[in-house]
Amino acid sequence: MFAGPTATILNTPDLVTSNKARARHGLPLRPAQFDVLRPQRLAAPVTVYIEAFSAHPLERDAADLYAPPDGWLDENGTFQTEQPTGDATPVYVVELDPADGLYPLPYMGRQADGSAWEETSTAPYAPPGAARQTFYPDARRLYEEIERFGLADHGTPVELGSLADFAFFRAAPSGGYTTGPEAERLGQDFFVYYPYHLQSEPGLAHLAQATNQVQTVLATGEFAGVQWLEGSPTVDETLYWLGLLVDTKVPLVGHPAQRRHQSLSADGDRNVVDGVKFIASGVALDERGENRVGACVIVDELVYSARDVTKVDARPGGYEVTGGHGGVVADLGGYGPPQLTYLPARRHTHRSELRLTVLPERVAGVAGSLDSGVFPVEVETKDAEGLVPAAMPHVSITKYSRYAATGTGTGSPPVAEEEVEILARIDANLARAPLSGFVCEGMSPFGMADPTRNAALSVALFAGMPVVRTGRGNTGGMAYRTDPTFISGNNLTATKARMLLMAALLKFGALPPAVDPFNPTLDERAATEKAVARYQALFDTH
Incomplete structure (x- = not known):
């Protein structure tokens, strides 16, 4: 169980001081009729009297089906084992103990100056040192609360611990420990x-370090699957990346949430439970016990292939399949077991040609500048720890839209120098990122941009930086391969093509640079086409 970054599924609403605490300390009350109850632990045992038949409006209607209560509270509030005369309240007697676990209770905390907490910070826009955290540091507390407070469909507890044993890891997590000798730093x-x-x-x-961590954990052979928690806008990118890089035969599933944990209709808890159910069912495994569906995102009772899903709206149900050819791996609705509906044809995990265990330790990169010339350099991409974080490829996305600043035609041919942003990024890459490339989100599904942008991207690829073309938006068609020096992104979105190109750069390294990237020779063009063909084979199969 890995806790990833900016994860709404690990985020809780602000801890606001309850009216119980405000009344106790003479603070102004909030206008709400009831106090919100927050999961907390008892410090000592306590005896509680629970009013009988108060769990449901129609409980008393079926009173003849019930055993007698444990006793009654008389008009003075005194407990009686025999029903007294007059108006008495039937009650159940329960001993609550700290060992029971969390209980929903009013939040009694106040600020250091004695004032009430109204939000997570001491004041609006407070610096980190004056702000509490709302994200959990890992998923341990999340799973405890799901089991403690979650209700299964027939009133029984939600079963997690009875289905599996869990180990909790933090990979670029959403919450951190900020005090003590090993204090963690926000943003690092x-x-x-x-x-x-x-x-x-x-x-x-951080992506490199997280990848290494997942691979190291799974290399122990102790786990039947991985659950990864991350923010809803990006979880599909990370899971696609892990599905390309991590060499494993067990399922990799990711879970987001559109609403914070503990909030009204929080959807993340159900996603987590469905993920456990999916992994434990074994439906993702083939007859050899090996993962056959690749990395998936499980949300809203559906199992999506990570390659083919994207977030389109910030609400439950806000995920859609991209690429137009399948993408929903399994269904988790209803009371039955998970059912497979689609098997991905693309290579993944233990079948991926980009898995961490087969990537080379060194590849060729490029350095220099467009003015002084581009030359190859050796880049160490992998060591005993796995991926070398400093060597991670830098891939930029550029987007085509009609009506560029300068039109083109017979009287005004394309001039690459007019694309100052792309040329500046090329020079920045040559100075700082020896492994780099571009994704051009162009026309749908062709992937082409306007001639001026195409010309600037041609400079990039003859400077050693591969360029992928994808269609704009959610295209169901395959990007056409109209120029063999460019990579066709197939039916990938631009963000997914970026992840695949980053992985491909770790396998093949940079393209062979031309002496003059603005004017490559025929031989240099042929060498580039040959190198691009290897990239294209990966994009056709992953």
């Missing part, structure tokens, strides 16, 4: 989006 060791003004994002180095 953990990554949040709330409070919104403190939002942070993981980088390529």
Whole structure:
């Protein structure tokens, strides 16, 4: 169980001081009729009297089906084992103990100055040191709360621990420990989006470290599957990447949430339970006990192939299949077991040609500048720990739209230098990222852009940076291969093509650079076409 970055599924609403605490300390009350109850632990045992027949409006209607209560509270609130005369309340007697686990209770915490908490920070836009965290540091507490408070469909507890044993890991997690000798740093060791003004994002180095961690954990052979929790806009990218890189025969599933844990109609808890159910069922395995569906995203009672799913809206049900050719791997609706509906034809996990265990330790990169010339350099991409974080490829996405600043025609041929952003990125890559490339989200499904942008991207690929063309939006067609120096992105979205190109750069390295990237020779073009063909084979099969 891996806790990933900016994960709504691991995020909880702000802890706001209850009216119980406000009344106790003479603070202004909130206008709400009831206090919100938050999961907390008892510090000592306590005896509680529960009013009988109060769990459902029609319980008393079936009172003849019940055993007698444990006793009654008389008009003075005194407990009686025999029903007294007059108005008495039937009750059940229960001993609550700290060993029972969490209980929903009013939140009694206040700020250090004695004032009430109104939000997660001491004041709006407070710095990190004056803000509490709403994200859990790992999924241990999440799973405890799901089992403690979740209800199965027939009123029984939600079963997680009876289905599997869990080990909890933190891979670029959403919450961090900020005190003590090994204090973690926001934006370097953990990554949040709330409070919104403190939002942070993981980088390529963190992706490399997380990949190494997942591979190391699975290499022990102790686990039947992996659940990965991440923010809903990006979980599909990470799972596709892990499905390309991680060499494993067990299922890899990812879970997002559109609503925070503990909030009204929180959807993430069900996604987690469905993931456990999916892995434990063995439906993802073939007759040899090997994963046959690749990395998946499980959300809203559906199992999507990570390659073919994307978020389109911030609400439950806000995921759709992209690429137009399948993508829903299994159904988890109803009371029955998971049912497979689709088997991916693409290579993944233990069948991937990009899995970490077969990637080379060194590849060729490029350095220099467009002015002084481009030359090859050797890049160490893998060591004893796995991927080398500093060597992670830098792939940029550029998007085509009609009506560029300058039109083109017979009287105004395309001039690559007019695409200043692309040329600046090429020079920045040559200075700092020896493994780099571009994805051009062009016309759908052709993948082509306007002639000026195409010309600038041609400079990139003859400077050693492969360029992938994909269709714009959710295209069901395959991007046409109209120029053998460009890679066709098949039916991938631009974001998924970026992940695949990053992995491919770790396998093949940079393209052979031309002496003058603006004017390659015929021989240099032929060498580039030959190198691009190897990339194209990966895009056709992964």
